[in-house]
Amino acid sequence: MRQTDEIPTPRGPARVDTDVPDGGYTTVLVLGHGAGGDVAAPDLVAVRDAVVAAGVGVVRVTQPYRVAGRRAPAPAGHLDEAWTAVLAVLRERHPDVARWVVGGRSSGARVACxxxxxxxxxxxxxxxxxxxxxxxxxxxxxxxLRTGLPTLVVNGDRDPFGMPQPGPDVEVVTRPGERHDLRGDPAGTAEVVRDWLRARGWTPS
Known part of the structure; x- marks a missing residue:
């Protein structure tokens, strides 16, 4: 099931694209986009497809500045405020969800962290x-990245923004030949995410 609507935030309306598997689900993955991009980025779409097929709900969040048609990102505090407001509403909408996993690509990953x-x-x-x-x-x-929570980082080995190092709670998976956009093999990136969720028992299949 797929649904698109808007959620009001202190920074203007955010758009949410919700995809849930047929039948019940107890985990939802919420994803944000890059600074100048959107939730149609190939890696985000591929992750959505793979994770929903594994029995996990996915919500892709478009920040208010992008909904308003601006490409220049809002200040970090504004991004965090809008994201937090969206998560609060999502929890109300999905009261039976036992586990919320947050994430995104690039700027969206930073907001999630x-x-x-x-x-x-x-x-x-x-x-x-x-x-x-x-x-x-x-x-x-x-x-x-040092949140104390289980964290998966997926970066390309040619990313000019650098490669994070693994830590006690941080697993880093390197995608050979990929740059910052992770466009070379989106399906492969999605499999990494699905398998990481599955290894933690966060997928029903």
């Missing part, structure tokens, strides 16, 4: 996590 504890997430899926601005490794964002 920064807010994961506040929204009560069980884990994080970070696609193309931008470890640092291109050519600026001294401006590391590694601290954002």
């Amino acid at each position: 920064r807010t994961a504890t506040a929204v009560g997430a069980a884990g994080i899926v970070a696609l193309a996590f931008p470890l640092h601005p291109p050519g600026r490794p001294e401006r590391s964002r590694a601290d954002e």
Whole structure:
């Protein structure tokens, strides 16, 4: 079942594309988009397809600035505020969901990491996590990954934004030949995410 609608936030309406499997589901994966992109990015769509087929609900969230037609990203605080508001409404809409996993690609992955504890997430899926601005490794964002929650990072080995390092709760999967857009093999990236969820018992199949 697929549904698209909007959720009001303090930063304007966010759009949510909800896909749920036929039958019951106890886990929902909520995904955000990159700074100048949208939820139709190949990796996000492939993850949606693979995860829904495995019995997990997926919600792709379009931030208010993109709904308003702007490409320049909103400040981090505004992104986090809107995302947190969306998660609160989603929890009300899906009261029987036992487990919420948050994530996204690039900027969306950073938002998910920064807010994961506040929204009560069980884990994080970070696609193309931008470890640092291109050519600026001294401006590391590694601290954002240190949430204490189970975290999957999927990055290409040619990503100019860098490659995060694994940690006690952070698993890093390198996709050979991929750059920041992860467009080379979206289905392969989606399989990594599905298998990670499955290994934790978060999928029914």
